[in-house]
Amino acid sequence: MAGRDRIVHLLRQLERAACRCPAHSNTFHQGAGAAGCTARTTDYAFEMASSNIRYGPGVSKEIGMDLQNLGARNVCLMTDRNLSLLPPVKAVLESLAKNGVNFKVYDNVRVEPTDSSFKDAIAFAKKGSFDVFVAVGGGSVIDTCKAANLYACHPEADFLDFVNAPIGKGKPIRNPLKPLIAVPTTAGTGSETTGVAIFDYEPLKAKTGIASRAIRPMLGIVDPTHTLSMPERVAANSGFDVLCHALESYTALPYDQRSPCPSNPILRPAYQGSNPISDVWSRHALHVVAKYMKRAVRDPEDLEARSSMHLASVFAGIGFGNAGVHLCHGMSYPIAGNVKTHTAKGYCVEHPLVPHGLSVVLTSPAVFSFTAPMCPERHLEAAEILGADVQQVKRQDAGASLADTLRQFLSDLHVEDGLGAVGYSKDDIPALVKGTLPQERVTKLSPRKHTEEDLSQLFEASMKLY
Structure with a gap:
């Protein structure tokens, strides 16, 4: 009994000394969580779910x-x-x-x-x-x-x-x-x-x-x-979706900065913001993309590369499925929705099409240059995973480093030269911004707040990549 009493005494001391911030404390297990949701504006928990x-x-x-x-x-x-x-x-x-x-x-x-x-x-x-x-x-x-x-x-x-x-x-x-x-x-x-x-x-x-x-x-x-049945451009555009899923979920607004705090667990969104579990999946997906994507696109018979990209899609799916994506995806929706005459290579369709992965990745250099000041370490890490030498890069240059790395990656895979190459011009920017504004489910997860003018500038910067 003496041993048990001592353990209980130590646990109580640890509880009194424990950090009380919502990200680290366990007070919600004692009933404080529900009250916390009424008192705080941002969430205090995240949930892991996957098929x-x-x-x-x-x-x-x-x-x-x-x-x-x-x-x-x-x-x-x-x-x-x-x-x-x-x-x-x-x-x-x-x-x-x-x-x-x-x-x-x-x-x-x-x-x-x-x-x-x-x-x-x-x-x-x-x-x-x-x-x-x-x-x-x-x-x-x-x-x-x-x-x-x-x-x-x-x-x-x-x-x-x-x-x-x-x-x-x-x-x-x-x-x-x-x-x-x-x-x-x-x-x-x-x-x-x-x-x-x-x-x-x-x-x-x-x-x-x-x-x-x-x-x-x-x-x-x-x-x-x-x-193995995917044409080259389908493999490329699918891979770009994996790339952006991993990058956006890894750089998304942290879960404990997302608002509002739900009054009921059923109201907690699937896209919760970056969190320690999603980070693992997103970072690993990025490593696989860096190692295998170019091989998978260039050689349709490379079963190792295509198998690895198939798994990377799963890894990134689990990551972004719980953390969410942000500006690349939010801006991609009007790019795909307002397509005029662009015909995507490798797709057997009878209508104009900017494939989803392409519509997402075309804005990625501009987007990550914009978001980098809020979490430069993560942007530098991403650039390094994708092959950049970042040892001498300063934190304030993280965005430029990742943007340049992405441009080189896209160039190596012969991606269209920006929005201008898929049929858009500066005259289309107001419509593209208008189509982005309703995408609050994802755009609010951007680590950096943005205005309509910011969106206009991001679309303009994405008209030409190289």
Whole structure:
């Protein structure tokens, strides 16, 4: 008993001496957390959430057994028309047939989906009364399938009910969704890990989305053999999405500086700000991108490089899925949404397209030059990971160092020379700024506050890169 009393006495002394700041103390375990949320303006906690991930060459053949194990009776398989003819979808269909799974295929997913294409998929899902959803494709397919599952389980909901504010109402999701299994075929979006579904809201010509942990897939089946079917430019643009996911989440506003502090845990957003757990995933993803991305783009048969980029997409997805992204993504949405005539190489689409990863990375040199003063050490570390010699670089030059490193990286991979090369001019800047303003879900995570004039200057600086 004496030993026990001494331990209790020591613990009480440690508790009295412990740091009381919300980032380090444990007072909320004793009931102070709820009160703290009413007293402070910024959050004091972060939450880690991700889909289960299964990785391995040829692992797609297991999906039929997974559906059997779930007791699936009526499966909705979503993909796009181009992918429906390629090996990844064929592998999944063979597994479903082999295991006697009843399914229906929806192959009308639009690359870079819109509210209209989401609604078409939602109508299909509602009519089918499915008990499990399977998405085989890139981020467009997986995001479309998330939305279809969500609204099929909320048949009375208006489309804008769950769309992020201020465009939509941003209501919390309370009904349980059906299981969703995602089979990513690109190494970019990380959508198989996240509770985010992005689409182009046509009335505003800007992208927005739905963000909730409730819509994330139950399982992501990451089969690196699927990445071998990616054309060179698809591999490049997918990789740029991984690059920016890692950079933006690592440099995002820290979680304990994000406001408001939620009054209820269900109101804590999926994008919470940089935090110690997300930092690990984002930093590691950046290392993999630095080592393997150029190889993966230049040689489609380099299974090691393409497999590594597929995993990097997962790593970055877990990182940004919990920390969030900021200005590169916020500014990318109107770049993609206002596209005029640009035709993306390597994409089998019948409409003008600035691929998501390209729309994101074109502003990255300007953005990280702008944000660097708020966390120069992280910007310098990122530049070093990507190959820069930063030993003699001063903190005040961190932004220029990372920007120059990114320009060289993009040049090596033959990326278009800025927004001007994809059809934009200075006359378009007001519309691009207007399309960025509603993207508060991500832009508010920028470590540096910004004005409309700042956004204008960032777009202008991104018109030409080299």
